[in-house]
Amino acid sequence: NSPCSVDATMPGLLLGDEFPNFEADTTIGRIKFHDFLGSSWGILFSHPKDFTPVCTTELARAAKISSEFKKRDVKMIALSIDSVEDHHNWSKDVMAFNSEADNALPFPIIADDKRVLSVQLGMLDPDEKDKDGMPLTARCVFVIGPDKRMKLSILYPATTGRNFDELLRVIDSLQLTAQKKVATPVDWKPGEKVMVIPSLSEAEAAALFPSGVTTKEMPSGKKYLRYTKL
Incomplete structure (x- = not known):
């Protein structure tokens, strides 16, 4: 058996598609992805290779702010x-980078x-x-909702590290707009004004x-820029 199995006929994933319920070997044992997520949100972020400099800094940052993802009921998983x-060996380096060598990757x-x-x-x-x-894995980010559908996809080249503070900001927007009939404007942060969706x-x-x-x-006279404070 291969270490991972997924429907070979699965086309490229688009926003709103159901994320495949793949099986894979991981550092916590073999998982079935939907079971791993349960009723939580999820974020899957891929890395080009173990024991590489940019990836190590990314995993270390993700580990350092893992409590922020947990607070938002988002389950984290890397690839x-x-x-x-x-x-397992790389995880020790990652935690040592954070000066937390005695702690496990969260x-x-x-x-x-x-x-x-x-x-x-x-x-x-x-x-x-x-x-x-052999081609390396790019730095993909997939955010999956509790309905197991893809809510966000970002693809970075292997040479460019991600901004995990931005990923938290995006998740705050996704979770807010999933519950309220609003959208978040450019550079929005939690607590700031949001925009009323045009269909209302x-x-x-x-x-x-x-x-x-x-x-x-x-100047157009169109009243489409409507703001409110939640």
Whole structure:
């Protein structure tokens, strides 16, 4: 059996698609992805290779702020193209980077040494290759909702590290907009004003947002920039 199995007919994932319920070997044993998530949100982030500099800084940052993801009921899981044994050894380096050598990495890492998931989920970076000429995994981020559908997908090249503070900000927006009929404007942070979605009438907006709705006047005369404070 291969270490990971996923429906070979699965097309490229799009926003709103159900995330595949793959099985994989990880640092906490073999998992079935939907069972691992349970009723929680999830974030899956991939790494090009174990024992590499940028990946180590990313995992260390993810570990340092893992309590922030837990606070938001988001289960974290990483993926790299090496073995479970390598992942365990690498995890020690990651925690030592955080000056927490005695603590365990607070989330599992998927072993994708056969690159099965990397291929199926479109994670490979054609421009970055290992010493054997095999493509490395790009830095993918998938956020999955409690309904097991993909809510966010970001793809970075192997050479560019991610910003995990931005990932928390995005999750705050996703969770807020899943519950309220609002959207979050550019550079939004929790606690700031949000925008009323265009499909709501003035009467519906007034009923839903008792704190009031303000409309920014524009040269077009169209009243589409409507703000409210939640």
